[in-house]
Amino acid sequence: MKKITIIGSGNIGLSLAKGLVNKNYCKPDDITLTRRNLKLMTDEVAAGFNVSDNNIVAIYNADIVVLAVLPQQLKKVLEEIASSINPEKQLVISVVSGVTCEDVRKELGNNVQVIRAMPNTAIAIGQSMTCIASDNAVDKNIKEVTILFETVGAVITINEDLMTAATALCACGIAFFLRSIRAASQGGVEIGFHAHDALKMAVQTAKGAADLLLLTQSHPEGEIDKVTSPKGCTIAGLNEMEHNGFSSAFIKGIKLSAKKAAGLYND
Numbered sequence: 316m317k318k319i320t321i322i323g324s325g326n327i328g329l330s331l332a333k334g335l336v337n338k339n340y341c342k343p344d345d346i347t348l349t350r351r352n353l354k355l356m357t358d359e360v361a362a363g364f365n366v367s368d369n370n371i372v373a374i375y376n377a378d379i380v381v382l383a384v385l386p387q388q389l390k391k392v393l394e395e396i397a398s399s400i401n402p403e404k405q406l407v408i409s410v411v412s413g414v415t416c417e418d419v420r421k422e423l424g425n426n427v428q429v430i431r432a433m434p435n436t437a438i439a440i441g442q443s444m445t446c447i448a449s450d451n452a453v454d455k456n457i458k459e460v461t462i463l464f465e466t467v468g469a470v471i472t473i474n475e476d477l478m479t480a481a482t483a484l485c486a487c488g489i490a491f492f493l494r495s496i497r498a499a500s501q502g503g504v505e506i507g508f509h510a511h512d513a514l515k516m517a518v519q520t521a522k523g524a525a526d527l528l529l530l531t532q533s534h535p536e537g538e539i540d541k542v543t544s545p546k547g548c549t550i551a552g553l554n555e556m557e558h559n560g561f562s563s564a565f566i567k568g569i570k571l572s573a574k575k576a577a578g579l580y581n582d
């Protein structure tokens with residue numbers, strides 16, 4: 316089994332580690348997690364992961380090195396590990412937003428194979444939408460990374476210049492859908508349900524909507540047409556939402572996130 320070192324064990328680094336173990340891609344002992352504040356890793360130690368606050372030592376035996384620190388923290392990490400990476404044996408995966416494969420190679424060396432991956436936090440339960448891209452990785456490595464991320468969700472390979480768009484739509488996107496579920500539950504409370512019931516009803520309704528599209532490959536508007544009875548209450552609510560800018564707000568939010576994602580490295 317390949318050894319994986321994840322540099323930066325925050326929200327997405329940990330979600331990835333947990334997802335890979337939950338889906339039996341590897342055992343906790345195959346994964347080394349790093350962060351500076353090791354005191355916050357007691358749960359991960361108890362779960363059997365290797366932990367370290369020394370990135371150089373942590374990557375020594377790794378086949379795959381995953382970069383999962385904030386964009387603003389990356390340069391320091393790359394400078395630190397540059398002379399310890401072995402381009403012949405080690406593959407680098409970066410999930411860092413707004414940082415190109417070339418940016419990573421500028422610090423690590425031109426012969427290092429770098430693949431960018433953009434997952435979302437549903438990776439912890441094997442339900443990520445992950446986009447991957449590379450400008451220099453060989454097919455064998457792309458395939459290996461595809462298989463890794465397919466064990467924890469769906470994967471699409473895209474051109475690298477679409478990576479910030481993928482960040483907005485999928486990685487940030489999960490927050491947008493979560494907020495819409497929260498908003499639906501708040502509406503539910505106002506029309507008479509207790510909060511926990513309203514949330515459960517909103518969550519299952521959202522899941523049903525997503526599964527309808529996934530399982531039948533139908534178009535959202537086709538499914539909406541089936542709900543909106545003439546002169547009915549659905550079209551009344553839907554049109555009220557649109558008059559208040561629902562679709563427009565969503566689209567504008569995604570566009571702003573994509574713009575912001577592109578500039579994070581030098582922020």
Ligand SMILES: NC(=O)C1=CN([C@@H]2O[C@H](COP(=O)(O)OP(=O)(O)OC[C@H]3O[C@@H](n4cnc5c(N)ncnc54)[C@H](OP(=O)(O)O)[C@@H]3O)[C@@H](O)[C@H]2O)C=CC1
Pocket residue numbers: 322323324325326327328349350351352353370383384385386388391392410411412433434435436486
């Ligand atoms: N959150 C998300 O949903 C997604 C995030 N991303 C990208 O993933 C990256 C991480 O995001 P996120 O997990 O949210 O951020 P977090 O702040 O939650 O995690 C970053 C982690 O990096 C650690 N860290 C910082 N500096 C170092 C260092 N020098 N060596 C080792 N570890 C270090 C921090 O711990 P400590 O301070 O203890 O060192 C922290 O645990 C970002 O680039 C983000 O753009 C991509 C897709 C989705």
Ligand SMILES: O=C(O)[C@@H]1CCC=N1
Pocket residue numbers: 412482486487
């Ligand atoms: O908000 C962020 O910047 C990160 C990148 C994608 C999801 N979270």
